[in-house]
Amino acid sequence: MAYLENAWYVAGWDDEVPQGGLLSRRLLDKPILFFRDEAGAVKALHGVCPHRYAPLARGTLVDGMIQCGYHGLGFGADGACVHNPFGAPLKNMALRAYPIVERHSAIWIWMGEAERADAALIPDFGFNDPATAWVGKGYLTVKAGYELEIENILDLSHVQFLHPTTLGSDKVSDGHYAWKQEGETIWSNRDIKDEMMTPQLASAMGLVPGTLADRWVYVRWNAPANMAIFAGAVATGRPRDEGRETPTAHLFTPETSRSSHYWYAIAFPKSMGAVGEQMAQEQVDFLRAPFELEDLPMLEDQQANIGNRDFRQMKLGWLPGDAAGARARNLLYARIDAEVGAKSA
Numbered sequence: 001m002a003y004l005e006n007a008w009y010v011a012g013w014d015d016e017v018p019q020g021g022l023l024s025r026r027l028l029d030k031p032i033l034f035f036r037d038e039a040g041a042v043k044a045l046h047g048v049c050p051h052r053y054a055p056l057a058r059g060t061l062v063d064g065m066i067q068c069g070y071h072g073l074g075f076g077a078d079g080a081c082v083h084n085p086f087g088a089p090l091k092n093m094a095l096r097a098y099p100i101v102e103r104h105s106a107i108w109i110w111m112g113e114a115e116r117a118d119a120a121l122i123p124d125f126g127f128n129d130p131a132t133a134w135v136g137k138g139y140l141t142v143k144a145g146y147e148l149e150i151e152n153i154l155d156l157s158h159v160q161f162l163h164p165t166t167l168g169s170d171k172v173s174d175g176h177y178a179w180k181q182e183g184e185t186i187w188s189n190r191d192i193k194d195e196m197m198t199p200q201l202a203s204a205m206g207l208v209p210g211t212l213a214d215r216w217v218y219v220r221w222n223a224p225a226n227m228a229i230f231a232g233a234v235a236t237g238r239p240r241d242e243g244r245e246t247p248t249a250h251l252f253t254p255e256t257s258r259s260s261h262y263w264y265a266i267a268f269p270k271s272m273g274a275v276g277e278q279m280a281q282e283q284v285d286f287l288r289a290p291f292e293l294e295d296l297p298m299l300e301d302q303q304a305n306i307g308n309r310d311f312r313q314m315k316l317g318w319l320p321g322d323a324a325g326a327r328a329r330n331l332l333y334a335r336i337d338a339e340v341g342a343k344s345a
């Protein structure tokens with residue numbers, strides 16, 4: 001399966017790569033090894049030793065160098081072989097190094113041509129900046145392809161059916177729904193009136209549980225699958241600027257064509273003080289249950305039914321809420337096709 005390569009993907013939360021430690025993760029069907037250099041910057045190298053294909057995750061980090069755990073070849077942060085216990089370093093045994101940017105609590109990796117890795121292309125997740133926000137962070141791996149995840153987040157009509165006691169209510173389907181494309185960004189926006197939200201959702205949005213509310217849920221997508229939901233609520237009939245908007249991040253990176261990494265987060269402003277810090281942790285813990293116990297099993301069963309077939313080629317039904325996800329996938333596929341075409345030209 002072809003992936004979009006010239007794009008920023010999330011590779012992990014910033015705290016998943018400790019100083020002195022190694023993190024091994026499969027992204028886009030490639031084994032990647034993450035570590036920090038002596039200055040603390042995250043580095044990413046191809047995770048397999050070119051000598052006899054040993055996984056470098058079985059190696060060690062020695063003075064900023066990755067030493068293979070099999071015969072001891074050593075590789076610097078730029079991937080060059082810098083150490084050979086049996087002679088001079090082997091110039092033809094370099095590892096691919098991937099551009100990395102640490103931003104907004106996440107580690108971003110560029111999987112394509114390194115000279116095109118422009119940090120300005122990373123979508124804005126400034127609401128997750130630990131300098132200004134309390135960020136509650138979670139992570140799941142899902143045995144379902146990332147295209148199913150894109151559609152799941154872009155079509156929140158499912159919350160009424162899949163999350164009736166956690167995130168949804170029967171008012172969702174009566175809400176006003178509209179989607180739009182702004183450049184390469186897709187928005188999928190839902191406005192729900194006179195809703196009785198679950199107590200946890202109400203308190204996340206600063207409302208006393210039991211308050212009848214007007215809720216807005218605006219989903220933003222950028223390729224490949226970097227998504228945000230800007231959700232807020234006010235007591236029914238009150239102006240929106242009286243409400244609190246609570247943004248969440250939903251960041252997906254393919255592990256394989258049939259499995260995905262899912263990093264999710266919820267952010268509260270630092271100005272809320274200790275209350276905000278506590279809410280960030282409580283709310284991210286609350287979100288884990290619907291994501292893990294409701295979305296994940298559904299997505300994994302969808303993938304099991306799809307099997308190895310290419311989702312892009314499958315005959316699908318059509319509901320009004322599918323439009324945004326279909327447009328997002330088409331934008332993604334057009335970019336993938338352009339890359340594949342450029343390679344074969």
Ligand code: FES
Nearest residue numbers: 049051052068071
């Ligand atoms: S496999 Fe890595 S040094 Fe031999």
Ligand SMILES: [Fe+2]
Nearest residue numbers: 159162163295
């Ligand atoms: Fe869901």
